[in-house]
Amino acid sequence: MKQLVALLCFAFSSQSHFSQNIVVQDKLSPEDLVNLVLANTPCASVSNISAASGNFGDGSLSYGFFDRNGADFPFENGVVLSTGRASSSVGPNDSVLSETASGWVGDSDLEDALGVRNTTNATILEFDFTPIANRISFDYIFASEEYNSPRPCDFSDGFAFLLKRAGVDEPFQNLAVVPNTNIPVKVTTVHPDFPGAFGCPAENEQFFDRLNSVSSPINFNGQTVALTASATVIPNVTYHIKLVIADEGNALFDSAIFLGGGSFSIDTDLGPDRTALNGNALCQGDNLVLDADLGIPATFQWFQDGVPLSGETSNTLTVTDTGVYAVEVDLGSGCLSFGDVSIEFIPPPIVNDAQLIQCDENGDGLTIYNLSQAIQDIILDDQTLTVTGFFLTQTDAENNVNPIGNPNNFSNTTLNQLVYARVMSSLGCDTTAQVSLQISTTTANDAVLEACDDDGNEDGFHAFNLSNADSQVRNGLPAGLSVR
Structure with a gap:
């Protein structure tokens, strides 16, 4: 990353003292964007890097490097892919972006992944990589002008992070989905409540960050929170990943993906979080074996709640207590792979005899x-x-x-x-x-009630309270019986 900082410092120096907006440099090669910014890791080898951009005629590209530049933006730096000029992503949010270029086509792989047609203005960054661990992940933010368009509930640009084994005839897997679902992230699937005649209730609002004001550091009307795309992979198998975004239907209302710099991570997959919130917590008295074996030589150190577990240096760990468990896997050649998982053990239900x-x-x-x-x-x-x-x-x-x-x-x-x-x-x-x-x-005791006939008329008749005999009737019988 030092090489990249040195490369860009002159380009940004004239803006950094005055601007509270991000800055974008669209002159880096696709190789630099991948090797220096996105996938700068010793845990994977990267090859066959390529990109596709609109031809604006002025040298501008629809992809580039961005830097936070002291602005209020979640990522310090990274790669931006846009359906317009990458440089137009720079704030403030004082114009509606609907840029296009002559002959700028869409992408059929994106259309197949999202089940849409008629895409246009596709920006693509793709490459092959060979991981030496079993999980990949990277962070991203989706931003769009369509969050404040006339029909935000009906129309959305599309994007996808498409993964498959290189050279294998198999369908792509889209990693850009709403967490814990297979729903693609779009304006129409992640948004706040939109009032009005063409409005709709909020959907997956916990993953939406904000509608941007004029002072926003990016020139888009709305953005998601920072999300993580991830997938399980096979160590030492080569994969192809295609990062693509495109307008759908027409070039109106641009969108962009911001990819967190250095967030392309090769991790160790320990399985899903096991929590009550997820509905898959473990029960007290159970145990769970965590397995970090990658099938290749490695050394291991396990942690619970950030504290190293003494003596726990094998590829598995048996857990019986609630906590956040992590593993550091040293694969050699400077590659450290990390994995973590939250495990919750819940007590048995409270019941009554x-x-x-x-x-x-x-x-x-x-x-x-x-x-x-x-x-x-x-x-x-x-x-x-x-x-x-x-x-x-x-x-x-x-x-x-x-x-x-x-x-x-x-x-x-x-x-x-x-x-x-x-x-x-x-x-x-x-x-x-x-x-x-x-x-x-089914038997009961006889009872005797006695009273004096002292009502002034000795005729052998008197008023009795029969409930006074209840204790005699129940004498010696099981508790809880009543007399009726």
């Missing part, structure tokens, strides 16, 4: 129970919990084997028998609850 009381018609201590009547008492009305079955032993409940076949018509075999419910949370963690099966006798 329950009791069912059923009448015993013949007094033998055996009767029929509907075990499902205990469910609400077990889950404490927590509708995120589900009773998945009833079992004769706690061991069977814990192992989820030999469930009771018809829990709604269960005959106990012993007096005061215990059965067990297996309870599952919405996150997939389970626990057990005990259900006590109690017998209610």
